[in-house]
Amino acid sequence: MNRKHFGFTLIEMMIVLAILGILAAIAIPSYQGYLRRAAxxxxxxxxxGAANLMERFRAQNNTYATATQATLGAYAQSPVDSNSKQTDIVIVNPTATGYSLTATPIATGRLNGLGTLTLSSxxxxxxxxxxxxxxxxxxxx
Incomplete structure (x- = not known):
């Protein structure tokens, strides 16, 4: 009697699963790093962009001192046009002649625990x- 076997053996399935596991172990951390760098x-x-708004504010008002978070508009968060906020950007100590911007990662963001970014006038x-x-x-x- 001539019997044909169709399908995969258990060994073949285990080899495929091992290969998929190795690929996932490499790809997932790499992709997470890519997302952190993009953020x-x-x-x-x-x-x-927020610094450009501050410069426009100074050109119109001849001072930075009265600038508020509302001055930054959509630039008060990153990314600007997304619901998946990663950082909050705040104006720190605006004076008549200068300011500092600080980007602080949110608790659930990709940059959480990595520190802050700053930019001065x-x-x-x-x-x-x-x-x-x-x-x-x-x-x-």
Whole structure:
């Protein structure tokens, strides 16, 4: 009698599952790192946009001192046009001649626990924690 067997053996299925497990172990952390770097780059771009709004405010009012969070409008969060907020951007101590912007990651965001980003009216860029050198490149986070 000639019998044909169709399907996969248990060994073949286990090999496929092992390969999928290895691929997932590599791909998932890599993708999460990509999402962190994207959130970091977006926060930097949003801060530059907020700085542009502050400069426009000063051109119209001849001072930064009366600037409020409402001055930043949509730029008070990053990303600007999304419901998946990653950072809050606040104006810190606006004076007549200067200001500082600080981007703080939200508790449920991808950048949580990595520090903050800062940008001053003089163009001084900085940060704390793992984000301290992020203005050069977010690839290190």
């Amino acid at each position: 970091c780059e977006d926060a930097k771009a949003t801060m530059v 003089a163009g001084v860029r900085g940060g704390t924690g793992a984000l301290a050198n992020a203005w050069g490149s977010c690839s290190g986070i």
